[in-house]
Amino acid sequence: MTKEVFVYNSLSRKKELFTPLHAPFVGMYVCGPTVSGESHLGHARPFITFDIVYRYLLHLGYKVRYVRNITDAGHFEEEGRAAEDKISSKAQLERLEPMELVQKYTNLFHWAMLQFNNLEPSIEPTATGHIVEQITMIQRIIADGFAYEVNGSVYFDVHKYHQVFSEKNMPYGILSGRNLEDQLDTTRELDNQDEKRNKNDFALWKNAPPEHIMRWPSPWGEGFPGWHIECSAMSNKYLGKQFDIHGGGMDLQFPHHECEIAQSTVCNHVTPAKYWLHNNMITINGKKMGKSYNNVIKLSELFAGTHPILQQPYSPMTIRFFILQSHYRSTLDFSNEALQASEKAYKRLMEAYQVLRSTTPAFTATTATETDKKVAALLQDAEHSMADDFNTAKVLANFFELVPIINGIKHQQIALSELSGSSWQQMQQAFDTYLIQIFGLQFEANAHNGKLNDVLELLIDIRKEAKQKKDFVTSDKIRNSLSAIGVQLKDEKDGNISYTFL
RNA sequence: GGUCCUGUGGCCGAGUGGCUAGGCAGAGCUCUGCAAAAGCUUCUACAGCGGUUCGAAUCCGCUCGGGACCUCCA
Structure with a gap:
């Protein structure tokens, strides 16, 4: 661990020397997939990127706890059919259970990660498994006066946070470089926008309408957690109030990570992560x-x-x-x-x-x-x-x-x-x-079992003999036929012949 | 409109002010029975215009183009 590593910290917008809070331990949280659909190429990038970061830190001798969540709570639909709003008329087995959908795409995600040879994270917590932690955290934010309840929903008071924490050099927008005042004139109509005191406020807890299947009891009635609270609750639980690295795609920088910082800072009076790493997009x-x-x-x-x-x-x-x-x-x-x-x-x-x-x-x-x-x-x-x-x-x-x-x-x-x-x-x-x-690269599994290798060696032997006898018709037939099948023979200087699968 | 990123040769892509990144494709050569593979050599670059500097792809300014975020998003 004597090696000096520099990382680009989105928070400071420059490269910084990486010094863990509690070396040799490193806590790393990466925003995982929302399992409402099948993963695409864009999703592969952060998980491969942070797999490299994880492997590299391990290589340097750090003891890393890598937490990557599964977002399995929220307003989900499966491609082609709505997962919700069928509750009233259909029997339970007829309709799609939210957990059924989530299970399906979680499995597919794990399959893809395995294909990429990504190491498994140390902990892979699910949002649905941490409803209690999220509720507890929301209660703390309300108690501190930074959130308010309206009609069974709870919203984070961004303006109050901005006022109070700007004095502590932690204004809202610190990560994304956004100026709250500039944001005021965004005109965008969202559901229940009128419930918010300000448009910048974001939901911590949403009241569930009757047709919404994913719902949990809470002090504010039945509902489901807001979009940002799960990461704060779970990173806090498994990595502590402050940890080393928080990673994710650049598109999460705002509002997701900005909101995480606000929530966590209210609860813990300290900015949650020391280094924020963001990977860019695949275009x-x-x-x-x-x-x-x-x-x-x-x-x-x-x-x-x-x-x-x-x-x-x-x-x-x-x-x-x-x-x-x-x-x-x-x-x-x-x-x-x-x-x-x-x-x-x-x-x-x-x-x-x-x-x-x-x-x-x-x-x-x-x-x-x-x-x-x-x-x-x-x-x-x-x-x-x-x-x-x-x-x-x-x-x-x-x-x-x-x-x-x-x-x-x-x-x-x-x-x-x-x-x-x-x-x-x-x-x-x-x-x-x-x-x-x-880098986690590996030789491709070319389906070569022992018998296939033996057969190829036999063909190579026959070709060698043919070449010695200058029987080029035979030797070329072997080479060209194998090439058509997808096996490339390579004559080497010393007379040996090797092969690769195309 | 606000915030930010970016513009490198046919394509993809690194680039800490001075030393032709690299990959793929193209061309030539060597090797080879012929090929392939491999090796060697090689052609196309830093959007444009200014500025700073002995020297700029790299720093600064302007112009033009592309993109991201501001709404779920990796």
Whole structure:
């Protein structure tokens, strides 16, 4: 943990040295999915981004508690059919239970996370499992005079909060850089807007209309929690009044995270998180991918290649790699072409890694060569880049510069006298540490079982014999037929033949 | 309208004021029975106009373009 890591803190709008509140422990809260629909590519980004952050902190030796919630309470509808408002006429088994819907999409979400090889969070609390905590928190906010009840709903008094906490240098808008006065003229009609004293006020608890199925008893009548309170209640419960990192997508910065700060600050008299990290959006043709833009590509469509703009399926690792190739705070423009490039690049990198870990050439360099120096410089720079706000793109670029060295050694285009064994070992270690452990990349499961390998080895043997006899008709038939099936044979300098799955 | 981000070569994307990032695609060469793979070489860049500076993709200003948030949103 001697390594200095710098992170961009949205709260201060600059890079800061990461110093945990209680090292070696680190508390990290990331806003999880709303399980009212199937996850799309846009959702993949924060969960992959913060998986890298989690893995990196673990790698540095921190003891991290990673909390990522499941938002399963609220006003839900399933695509195609309304989850609600059927209560009066239909029998219970006929109508869709909210928990049924939530269960379905939670399972799908977990499936996708597994595909991406994301580590499981330490705690994955659900909003519905923490109604009591949320009610308790709301009561405290009311008791302190920062919330008021109207018709069974409770609203947070943003203006009063702003007045009182501006004096403590914690105005409302501190995170998003918004000026409350500028917000006043937003004219937007929302449900029960007239109940609020001010338009900026937000709901802590909503009274449930009769047709609303998701409802819980509360001191204010039957209802359901507001949109922001769950994260405050659950982060407080599992990470304490103040914790280290709060993460999520940039689109949550306002109002969601701004409201979280206000709620938590009222309750705990301290700003909830020290570092706020926000990942940028995935765009498609320059536009944010999002439900309201009608341009989402579901993860299942991506993996299966069934979306119209896709020419082929893309594996979870290709998508993970694609995301890692850009910096998490930049927008990332998605296209079939861009994914194709990533797929090829990923394959090239992983094949080099395979060479690295499966061979130990007999190097003859005795003193540090130019190549040794280059390797050392690239590896060191990669380390710095990772510590500089998680610049995974730069780390990968450096690794790609090592690829020609690795392949050159393998194909005898670089002499064994040009590199020392220790450089090879350092590369082995760096590839393993970064690609596998920190970036969470893994070799694709190519469905090769032992028998298939044996069969391929047999074909390779036959081809070798044919080549020796200059029977090129046979050797080409084997190579071309396998290629058509999707197995690529590669003749190597030493006469061996290796293969990869396309 | 308010707040903020952004504009890099055919495409995607890093870039701490001085050292052609990287990937994919294209071209040439080496290797090869021929290919593929691999290696080497190579062509297209920093939206525009000013300013600061010995020096700017990088800092400042203006203009134009794109985007996000202000409403559920990763």
